[in-house]
Amino acid sequence: MKHFKSLFFKPVKHLLIVFFLISSTLPVLGRASKNSADKAGKGSRLSKNFNADWKFKIGDAKGAEEAAFDDRQWELTSLPHSFSTPYFMSPEFYVGYGWYRKHFLAPNGFQHKIVSLEFEGVFQQAEIFINGMFVGEHRGGYTAFSIDVTKALKPGDNIVSVRVNNLWNPQLAPRAGEHVFSGGIYRDVYLVVTNPIHVDLYGTFVQTPVVSKESAKVLVETDVKNETKNDQTVQIRTDLVNTNGKIVASYSSSELIGAQSVKTITQNVGTILKPLLWHPDHPYLYTAITSLSIANKVIDQYKTVFGVRTFRWTADKGFFLNGEHLYLRGANVHQDHAGWGDAVTNAGFYRDVKMVKDAGFNFIRGSHYPHDPAFVDACDRLGVIFWSENPFWGIGGSDNVPDGYWNGSAYPLNSKDTAAFEASVKQQFREMVKMHRNHASIAIWSVSNEPFFTAPHTVAAMRALLGKLVKISHEIDPTRLAAVGGAQRPLDSNRIDKIGDVAGYNGDGSAIEIFQDPGIPNMVSEYGGTYSERPGKYEPGWGDLSKDNGEPVHPWRSGQSLWCAFDHGSIAGAGMAKLGIIDYFRIPKRAWYWYRNHYRGIAPPEWPVAGKPAALRLEADKRSAGTDGTDDVRLQVTIVDKNGKPLSNSPDVKLDVVSGPGEFPTGSSINFSEKSDIRIMDGQAAIEFRSQFAGKSIIRATSPGMPAAELTIDFKGGRPYQPEFKVKDRPYTRFEKENPKTELQVFGRNNPTFASSFSQNHLPGYAADGDPDTWWQPNDNDTHPHWTLDTEKKLSIQNLMITFPSEEAYQYKIEISDDQEKWNLISDLSNNVQKEKIKNLKNINADGRYIRISFVHNTKSAISEISVTGAVLQ
Incomplete structure (x- = not known):
């Protein structure tokens, strides 16, 4: 043991540093599939977990990239790590810079290898230095990237320094959202050593173009990178292996790879007879082993876990898995956990997926950004179908807010930002697809979530960008369809739901007339949203699906996804943060037990009552x-x-x-x-x-x-x-901005709307579409006509302006509510005799999320537009 200890550990500047020993005899596992072990194998590919022994300092630090920089007073930490730890659902969080430093010994023979650092995610801009030399950067907080550090290494001790910031940037996606955007190296990092000729990062793409119960044809595309100065002829062998380690198909070819280039090699590997198909009830997985050889000597080996299955989305009969109809019952999931924020372990992600699966759901929507590879891996292994989403989205109340702090227009307001922003959205979409494309659970790529929350003058550009993303999706992954998530607005000729192959309708989109049987594949990508502290009520919170009692009554609908599975940190305050059926600490609320009983037939436990603690x-x-x-x-x-x-x-x-x-x-x-x-x-x-x-x-x-x-x-x-x-204590203090601002925002346009009824061509959403020439009007038989706006945030409401389609003596009352159960009257105009086209109420000073306007029966009832001015309550 003393011999091995001296091999693997060495103290350098007060740290014990891992020495990377490369072996050519151990089995290898590529980045397409991993576990917690270090991997080394044929051809001297090494993938070494690089999470331990970092030093961290919050804030910017001049000269921290230099090797001689004194970091002795910095905090000793490990990855994954978040700027905000400890974090417990505050709507505010630190925004700025943070530095990470780590000493390590160079791998043996690195001068003849390619040494890279592979980051699974850094939010949101990372600058990487080795021994003071700048070696690369990455922009975008949710996708993996690789940095070649070979030329900056030296024998013996080296130091990597990473400068990270989570500053809002008008040119980076996302520009807006409701969750939190904490900075940090919050996902795993690996040190990877390869031959100069090797499989690139996430460089395999396993496809099953023809699948039946009798056989499955397998096609594998492999990106082979040649970083030498000469063209090289490389033998590529791909073996398909079942869970017992038996090779079920194999194919070899010889390819010329040009110097300093990447070549994609396509191999029709063969046919798997009697394949075991991936399904939520039996999530069977195979492995493709790709070996590169020169003159019969293996120089690299890479493993890719995949599943054999078919997905089919239809406009009239819903979703089909392996040729059989399957109704998708799911939940939306954000990534953060109590205390640790976004810095979640792979084990934590596995528990999350298992909790969703255990309640009887078969689907997860990855809201609203690419999730950690380990999260999707858990979906593969546990059998949960996954909707993977690009970080292009907006948030209500952004119309009058200047750019900044993830609360602005989904698409840039200024033309000087548009080219860089579109490049960011496209880059992250491509990276998401490459990172996740071999996961059996992923049934679709979503290009957005609610991008309609954008300034009116940017709508045309927003729609055009959606179209570009759909085209990119078809080009880089023809095996899956592209969805437009959150496609329930606009309601006019600018509607976006048919830009993609599949439409995801959030909230009231499930009930809006024009989206019923829309003629394209579709699902309810969000429904419900019931605020509760644990334990909450033993009920499902069907919300927008209440009229159907949550049942799949429409054959043309592929499924429905609850908002949401877990409580999460939100810049929109507690009203949005605590809508989960599981709390932030991962303890189920009673609604979770309701779903488990409804979907799996497991009765809930006996609820605890007050007693004498012992x-x-x-x-x-x-x-x-x-x-x-x-x-x-x-x-x-x-x-x-x-x-x-x-x-x-x-x-x-x-x-x-x-x-x-x-x-x-x-x-x-x-x-x-x-x-x-x-x-x-x-x-x-x-x-x-x-x-x-x-x-x-x-x-x-x-x-x-x-x-x-x-x-x-x-x-x-x-x-x-x-x-x-022993770790130093980190006493928890709820983060607050040094100069807090209570910004007034304007809500109404494109927020969800609901009504007691509506007449033809006068949908509820027309009262909040920004167009004064359209309006809501109830049908003639409605004896209690009322219309409701959901601002989707708890507000301190100051002003309310109602525009009517014509000047009449409207009789109505206005109420505000947090939960649509208890309503507070703020204005009673039931006996109004004054004609008006615009009603402007000022200095209301009432708190709430929902605004309901109820008209007197047999009087003129219609609303053209509504505008709500208020500050988000935290």
């Missing part, structure tokens, strides 16, 4: 975990009575690391309280716990008046823990 039940989802940043442990505390029965009492609870390695988002301890953002609710609290050091960690739970509870977690792999490695 003990703490401390549990972990597992008792051992890895240390490379891809793994963690989920801890949960439950308040129980003397008989061990769970209670709803929620006293303060504290978790401490008594001894050994490991950390909470807040450091070596964490406090839960009903009155804190770090919440204990309904008698339960949970958090994820991780370590970059090996050893046994003893964790103790305490609460006043009850005996302590303890458990032990065994972290394996990596450096053994020493007391000097």
Whole structure:
């Protein structure tokens, strides 16, 4: 053991540094598929987890790229990492710069290899330096990229420095959104060593153009990169392997690869007889092993996990998987977790997908950006169909807001920004497709979400960009269709739902007349959205699907996706943040149990009630975990009575690391309280716990008046823990801007609308489409005509302006609500006799999300436009 320890570890500038030993005898696994282990193999390809032993400093640091820079006072950390840790759903977060530095030893023989750093995601601009030399950058926060660092390396000790910023940039996508945009190297990083001739990053594309129960033809495209100065003849062999390791098809060819070039090689590998088809009920996966050889010597090997299946979207009969009809029942998912923010482990992503699957869903919409490869890998392995989405979207209330802070027009306001912005959207779409194209679970590429939230003068350019993205999708992946997500506006000739192959209608789009049986494949990409603190109500929150009771009554509809699975941090405030059926700490609300019962027939548990707390039940989802940043442990505390029965009492609870390695988002301890953002609710609290050091960690739970509870977690792999490695505490403070602004925004245009009824050619949405020449009008038989606007945010409403189609003595009342159950009257004009075309109410000073206008029966009832001015409440 002493011999191996001296080989692999060396102290450099107060850090123990991993030495990368390259072997030509171990099995290799390409970047298309990975687990927590390091990989080395034939041809000396090495993929080494690079997550441990970083130094971090928030803010900009002049000269931090230089090798001699003094970083001894910086925080010792590991990846994945977020600027905002610890983060607990605040609508505000740090925006600016952060620096990361890490010492490492150069791989043996690196001068004859290609050494790269592969980042799975950095939000949102990264500048990379090796030994003070600038080696590359990447713009865009949700896609993987590779940086060749070979020429900057030197024998022995090297240092990589990464300058990251999450500053809003009018030329980068996304320009707007409702989630949070924390900066950081928040996904895994790998050091990859290859031969100068090798398979490129995510360089394989496995396709199954012909599939039946009897056979499946397999075609593999491989991007082979030749970084030598000479043309080279390379033998390429592809073996298709089942889960038992048996080769079921194989193909070899010889190809000339030009010097300093990348060539895409297409191989009709062969036919798999009696293939086991991928399906949510049996998610079977195969592996393609691609080997490159010169003169019969293997120089590279790359593995790609894939599935055999067919997807078919139809306009009249819905969605088909492997030739059989399947109704998609799904949920939308954002990526952040309690405490850690966006810096989620692969194990955390697996738990997320499993929770969705366990409730009986078969579909996830990756809202609204490319998700971590590990998340999609979990969908593959657990059997959940995945909708992968490009980060091109907008948000309501942006019309009068100047550019900035992800709250502006979806498409640039200024012509000087348009070319760079479109290039960013296209770049990230291409990167998303290349990163994810081999995943069996992905059924479609979505080019957008609600891009109609854009300034009126940019609508034509927005539509044109959608068309360009659809064309790109068809060119780079002809095996899947392209969707326009959030396609329920505009309602005029500029409608966007038919620009793509499939339309995703959000919210009221599920009920708008012109989108019923629209003549193209479609689904409800968002429905519901019920605000609740845990435990919430035992009900589904069908929301926009209430009239159908959530049932698939339309044969032309492919499916429906709940908004949303998990609570998440949101710049739109708590009203948008807490719409999940699972809370931020990954504890189910009662709605989750409703869906599990409805879809799987599993009865809910007995709900806890208040009692006399007697003990703490401390549990972990597992008792051992890895240390490379891809793994963690989920801890949960439950308040129980003397008989061990769970209670709803929620006293303060504290978790401490008594001894050994490991950390909470807040450091070596964490406090839960009903009155804190770090919440204990309904008698339960949970958090994820991780370590970059090996050893046994003893964790103790305490609460006043009850005996302590303890458990032990065994972290394996990596450096053994020493007391000097104990993490520093990071006390939680809700982030607030230094100069907070309560900006008034204008809502109404293109926000969701609902009405008691509508007459022909007078849809509810016409009262909020920005066009005064269109209007909502109820049908003649409506005895209680009313119209409702959903601003989609809880607002402090100051002004309200209603425009009517003609000057009449309208009689009506105006109410405001948070939840559409309790309504507050703000103006009663039921007896109005004054003719008016515009009603302008000022200084309302009322809080709410929904505005309802109810007309007196048998009086003139119509609304042409509505404008709501207010500030978003946090």
